[in-house]
Amino acid sequence: MMLLANEWKDYELIDTGDGEKLERWGEYVLRRPDPQIIWPLQDERGLWKKPHGHYHRSNRGGGEWEYKKKTPEKWTIKYKDLSFYIKPTGFKHTGLFPEQAANWDWIINKIQKANRPIKVLNLFAYTGGATVASAYGGAAEVCHVDAAKGMVNWAKENVHLSGLGDRKVRFIVDDVFKFVQREIRRGRKYDAIIMDPPSYGRGPGGEVWKIEEKLCEFIQLCMNVLSDDPLFLLVNSYTSGFSPVVIENILRSSIGQKYDGKITSGEIGIPVTETGYVLPCGILGRWESK
Template sequence: MLLLADEWNEYELIDSGGGEKLERWGEYILRRPDPQAIWPLVQEWDMWKKPHGHYHRSSKGGGNWEFYKRTPERWTVNYKGLSFHIKPTGFKHTGLFPEQSSNWDWIIDKISSAGRPIKVLNLFAYTGGATVASAYAGAQEVVHVDAAKGMIAWAKENIELSGLAERKVRYIVDDVIKFVKREIRRGSKYDAIIMDPPSYGRGPKGEIWKIEDELFPLVELCMQLLSDRPLFFLINSYTSGFSPYVVENILKLSMGQKYAGRIYSGEVGIPASRNDLILPCGIFGRWEEE
């Protein structure tokens, strides 16, 4: 299954190739590296040569932005009823993964049509795309967990920017595994769990995360946090080389052993506006109540 992020007005993947992508974020054009775009760039036309900003990757790791036109430090893009701050960061990212809009639409549909209060746990929650979607959909409560204080602050800004400051959202700066274990001891329960684990990471106190070692045990731990009638479980991954069936099999061996429901997986991607190419952007696995 391939889910396309093709309902944007204020974001556009214009073109890709040669290890890079050309995007429009609102009024601003950015050129960034993308490891998936290994096909050749057909033509480096004017917009490629003079975007607002171009992130140059260094041979020693990392990189830097070069700006050709006046660009604000940050600006706003909207997706349907959701709003997000965009900021070119030192790690080439902008603070938002637009391909996740297909998951946001699904989250909004599941929560808004549930007909009952839904409590959501969002792990490795970054700047809160899924948190904003859950709050917008009317979740009773969203618990947003990330190890980085800066990402938590950015997520709060996105909630406020989307006009959702009055919704119940708890922001937790913590190592995800430690937080989940504490929630188990507290007897906390959630109706929906979302996670977007990195391939490798460190918690606020230096805790090491390796997805191949930690993902399945974490999902098993999260099983203890589910309510008697869970609504959904969503796993996203950007780990290079992982098939969608990796996360589908994990859900089958966890959720599928205890709950009746539908389990499926696939890729998320963005169609380019200048040609018929689709840029693959990651994988997902879902369990949902039937």
């Protein structure tokens, strides 16, 4: 299964090649590296030469932006009725993964068609794309958890920017393992869980996360905060070298053993305007109730 985020108007993947991608974020064009892009660039002309910003990697790690045209510190783009702040960071990211729009549509549809109050737990929640989608879809409550305070504050801004400030959203800065363990002790339950675990990371207390060592254990832990009638569990991953079947097998060995439902897995990508190629952007696995 390949899911395409192909309904954007404010975002466009213009072209790709030679390890880089050329993107339009609203009115602004950015040129950034991408390790997946090992095919050649067909023609480095036009916007390739004159983007608003070009991120250059450093041989010492990291990198920096070179601005060729006047560019604001941050600006707003919309996906359908959802709004997000875009801000180029020192790690080449912009605060939003546009391919996730395919998941946002699915989340909204699942919650709206549930015809009952749905409590959502969003883990490794970053700047809150899935949080905004869940709130927009009508979730009774959304709990947004991320270890980085700056990302949580950014997510709060996105929720308000989308006109959803009156929705019940809890924002938590914490290590996700410790948070879920506390929720188990408190007896709190959720009808839907979304997670986007990194390949490697550290919690606010220095806790180490390695996906190949922790993911199975963590999903098993999350089974203890699922309600008796769960709606879905969505796992995203950007870990290179992982097949979608890895996520599917983990779901079959965990939630698939406890609840009846449908399990699917696949890739997620963005179409390239200039060439018609598809840029693969990660993998996912889903369990959903029948």
